[in-house]
Amino acid sequence: MAAAAAAAAAALGRPSWPSAAAVPVLPRRQQRPGHGGLRRLRRSCSWGGRRARRKTMSDIRHSLLRRDALSAAKEVLYHLDIYFSSQLQNVPLPIVDKGPIELLEEFIFQVPKERNSPPKRLNSLQELQLLEIMCNYFQEQSKDSVRQILFSSLFSPQGNKTDDSRMALLGKLVSMAVAVCRVPVLECAASWLQRTPAIYCVRLAQALVDDYCSLVPGSVQTLKQIFSASPRFCCQFITSVTMLYDMSSDDLIPPPDLLEMVVSWIFEDPRLILITFLNTPIAASLPIGFLELTPLSGLIRWCVKAPLAYKRRKPPVSNGHPGGKLAKDPAAILDKGCQPLYSKLHLSVLQVLIMLQGHLTEKNLYGRLGLVPFDHVVALVEEMSRLSDELNPLNATKETELALDRLAQALQVAMASGALLCTREDLRTVCARLPHNNLLQLVISGPVQQPTHAALPPGFYPPIHTPPLGYPTHAAHPAMPAHPALPAHPVQTFIPGMAFPYRPIR
Known part of the structure; x- marks a missing residue:
């Protein structure tokens, strides 16, 4: 019967399916989907895929070994471009395994794979050509x-x-990208700065400062022009340089060209400080050891420590004697060029702190995320206390007062905007060692709530930040007697025909 049905189906051109009786029944143990041959098949397929991928990387390596250094570098970028493009079609964030890293180390950074092989080095011209290949x-x-x-x-x-x-x-x-304005490289560098430990970020910042602020005078204008090309990179660069130049010593005071450039960027558009914060998905806790989301902490440190740091700086030596003709007072350097810059920077930082409250509320982070960490404030206060102890208080009174005024203003606005999460009791404990400052005392004391009353009793002064003090009442002074009227002066009549007696002195 089954054979006849199969013959009829074949005559009609239809596929014939075996009957249930023709299919052998396997034991129950062999019917498990993960048992025996199927499991071995999966394992062999996955192993074969890894083996094929290793073979592909090996084939790429052997083909690159026959080329010169620059051709191999260009070719490895081409092959890895295809490799990562195919991976991104399947996985949004592929994991970079060891194979591509080894290829890049061998053919870009010239690190030999064999241990006994001598290291390869590119000459200056080849290195410049390699940088051009990567930029392109x-x-x-x-x-x-x-x-x-x-x-x-x-x-x-x-x-x-x-x-x-x-x-x-x-x-x-990155220095070449700044010089020739390669925006894609700068954007990649901005992302790299955001996800790389800070110890490496400051090394990149130091390289750029050396190239554009120290090596060639006037070249800072080239670095200054990338403000409109890549604001993300500028924001991350500011965060890096404020961490690098922390004013802990004379060598770590920011160079004048760098300071002027940073102040001009921020003063032109204070929102530049918040670009990374506004364009990054943020959790309530930030990773440790990486750059901050904003350069606010570093900029506050610059503004607050600048008067004392410049006062501490030793005068330059002329002809082996500190008191030579070319030696200048460091306070004079601050007054001439840097003090107005730090004042402008301080104003811009306060403006950013004021606008920050709305952004924190919009992101539902108000009261949960402190963009000015309290431990940074503690470290700043300790540094200021140490600086004020090093300097003679009699010779640095003006600088100490200015530094404490800026600190008080920054603390007050940061607490009001939600950027600094602490209590005034914490501030009182931290600032106890600082020299006395009226504005700082007002900030750490906080406003006093006035009690509700109909009228103040006579003789009491309404309190502001101090408890009310009683004063004895005094009787009103008697009215002063009126003076007698003075006689009127005669009015001189005007004579039209009379010449004016004034003659100018010749």
């Missing part, structure tokens, strides 16, 4: 996700001996 690649790649993952694969620290070469090449690449 990031400029021509239109997909930001591919750029970001390849940039991260190139320059994310791996904790090995290649990190020094990696950081040196990164500094030169």
Whole structure:
């Protein structure tokens, strides 16, 4: 019967299916989907995939070994571009495994794979050509996700001996991108600064400051022009340099060109400080050891410590004697150029703190996220106390008063806007060692709530920040006697025909 049905189906051109009786029944143990051959098949398929991928990387490596250094560098970028593009089609955030990292280390950073092989070095011209190849690649790649993952694969620290070469090449690449205004490279560098430990970020900032603020006079104008090209990079760069130049010593006072550039950026648009904060998904707790979301803490440190740090700075030595003709008072340097800059910067920081309350409320982070951490305030107060002890109070009275005034203003506005999360009792404990300052005392005391009353009793002065004090009442003074009227002076008549007696002195 079954054979006849199969023959009829074949005659009609239909597929014939075996009957249930024709299918052998397997034991129950062999019917489990994860047992035996199926499990071995899955394992062999996954192992074969990894093996094929390793073979692909090995094939790429062998093909690159036959090329010169620059051709191999260009070719490895091409192959990894294809590799990461295919991965991003399947996974939004692919994990970069060891294979691409090893290829980049060998053919970009010239680290030999074999231990006994001598290290390779590019000459200056070849290194410049390599930087041009990398700049052109990031400029021509239109997909930001591919750029970001390849940039991260190139320059994310791996904790090995290649990190020094990696950081040196990164500094030169970003410096070239600033010079020729390669915005994609600057955007990748901004993301790198955001997700890389701060100890590496300050190294990149130091390289840029050396190139544009120390090496060639006047070249800071080139760095200054990237403000409109990549504000994200500018924000991260400011955060890095404020961490680098913490004014803990004379060498760590920001150079004048760098200070002028940062102040001009922020004074032109104070919202620049908040770009990273406004464009980043934020959790209530921030990772430790990375850059802050905003440079607010570092900028407050600059403004507050500047008067005392410049006063502490030793005068330059002329002809081996500190008192030579070329030696100048450091306070005079501050008064001439830097003090107005720090005043403008302090005003801009206060403006940003005022507008910050609305952004924190909008992100539902008001009272939950302190963009000015309290431990940074504690460290700043300790540094100010140490500075004031080092300086002679009689010689630094004006500078100490200015520094404490700025500290009090920053604390008051930061607490009012929700950027600083602490109580006034905490501030009183922290600021107890600082010299006396009227404005700071008002801030840490806080406003006194006036009791409701119909009228003040006579003889009492309404309290503001101190308890009410009683004063004895005094009798009213008697009215002063009126003076007699003075006789009127005669009015001189005007004679039209009479000449005016005044003659100018010749």
